[in-house]
Amino acid sequence: MGSTLGRRLPVMADVAKEAGVSHQTVSRVLNDHPNVRSETRTRVLEAIDKLGYRRNLVARALVTKHSRTLGVVSFDTTLYGPASTVYGIEQAARAAGYFVSIVSLKSIDRAGVRDALDYLADQGVDGVVVVAPQRSAAQALADLPLGKPTVAVEGGQAGGVSVVCVDQVAGGRLATEHLLSLGHETVWHVSGPFDWLEAEGRVAGWRSALKDAGREAPQPLAGDWSPRSGYEAGRSLASMKNVTAVFVANDQMALGVLRAFTEQGVRVPEEVSVVGFDDIPESEFFSPPLTTIRQDFDAVGRHSIEVLVRQLEGGPQERERLVVPPRFVTRLSTARASS
Amino acid sequence: MGSTLGRRLPVMADVAKEAGVSHQTVSRVLNDHPNVRSETRTRVLEAIDKLGYRRNLVARALVTKHSRTLGVVSFDTTLYGPASTVYGIEQAARAAGYFVSIVSLKSIDRAGVRDALDYLADQGVDGVVVVAPQRSAAQALADLPLGKPTVAVEGGQAGGVSVVCVDQVAGGRLATEHLLSLGHETVWHVSGPFDWLEAEGRVAGWRSALKDAGREAPQPLAGDWSPRSGYEAGRSLASMKNVTAVFVANDQMALGVLRAFTEQGVRVPEEVSVVGFDDIPESEFFSPPLTTIRQDFDAVGRHSIEVLVRQLEGGPQERERLVVPPRFVTRLSTARASS
DNA sequence: GCAGGAGTTGTTAGCGTTAACAACTTGGTG
């Protein structure tokens, strides 16, 4: 019994001794090298099993310079959109054999993004996905010297990095065209905060659809994505005479709008039609169930990992831009214009 | 110019040479060892700054056996509760100087938990927080041989590990007592799935409040947390004669219940009072705004990290159990019983 | 029977850091 009976975890050398081979052969088995006799391989595998050996990935990372860890930087993962995106990213990364380290920022300014990136770089991640829905974040990303392969999600034309995003403009058009097709003279808009690229895209889609139809675009009301801001916008809209159709930039604000209308006795969809954006799980059960534009966050997460892994494993190649189309979901909050 | 002009990142030895000291002195400066002459320290710091040196944490982890990374295992971080908890955990961990690696499980059975734990152990995390709201997860945690310090969130009496949780029973009581105090004869309950500890706790609180008041507890209706399941339960309740008060185990199901009532022409709160659980950001803007029980997910996340870090840094000590009280939030979905 | 090549295994040398210990300064003291 030469073994120290300490509870020290077994290392490669222990396995080697057990199997009667050199530690390098154990390494070869673990890394699926071709030139190992199958009988030897079996013996090593048995020793590994017997000892309950698990390879030390930290030591491995030190020599290979790859940690098989990906970093994710996101803004407020409490929100449904970011949470879903990060979830998709995490699932896809794990499926691709990568660990995921997450930094969830409270405010996503230049310094915040830089700190997060430094932090992840220190940790030794192989690559980074930055969920950068705000202009400032995208800008920061464009400015920063990026040491690692990076993919931006919703990052606009973010500098030299690859981007995966939902086609917000198309979504805005979809919502607006639907309302126009129901015979509404024009469509009002409750937008997200102006420094969000998504908000900007939806506004652009809304405007262009109105323009194509030869309609005047009313002044949009700006919200901050929260139900409360939607509620406030809803109160304003309810007090106006000629509002018959509203496109709200996300479902949470749409909920606030619906609430304000209900309070003011404005009936939806009889008097005013409302379209949201996102298709959160709750939307189907709003009163009335909300017609909305669905974003496939899962696909966005998956694609961002695909792009990143391609960059990681295929060496440096030109940057990509992947656009995920939104989908129109019709429910009961929209109806043909009366009169 | 002895420097190879490759773009190799500077290592400790480079800093040492630049500062005219040994690499060990650099290490000492970096680790705040007391016995370094302040003049030397300055010189080293300048060299670090000049070279843009950053310590390689992988190499450090190899020798110290500490990665300063914490693992988090959670179930479906798309849901508001888990997402908020994980967010709180991440913020607290970063504040305490730890990285966070996340595994988000689709199904949280024994094998899933074990795999996640193995996965994190491989990666070399120092400790783990398991968000284990299901009985099966808590059970798995109790059975598994845990190699690392572990904290369970919502983990019931999970084996030998420390637990941080919200007092679900108290929450259930709070909701039920409120409804009884409004003069309702009894309170119906739409519960979460029975294999969730949170669901069980809320049921227990509801039952005990009814019992204390000497009332009969009706058969609870089981949902699965989704708005749809709440909707279905709501339809059942709407078809029954004597229902005047309902305690729904989460806000999303409560939304479904409200929707079903609206469809069936049952007025809330005039005919039926409804109380939810969680206080998601949307609840305030439901029709009507939802009276509910707020869970402080942020506090839960913070506390779980506090407990874990205490275990990590203070050596092994007895397991703790930290209970966060829920808070009653009154809005417009409840009213005095008519008649 | 032996050269040559492919397949298989072992040996050695790092990766970049910290720990342990050795060795050199100081400065105060008898």
Next chain:
DNA sequence: CACCAAGTTGTTAACGCTAACAACTCCTGC
């Protein structure tokens, strides 16, 4: 002025793994 302790710095050896190379086995073909 020698001596010891405290303060400061350097040297060496791990940590557990993979890469590079060396070396050995076996088979084939002439």
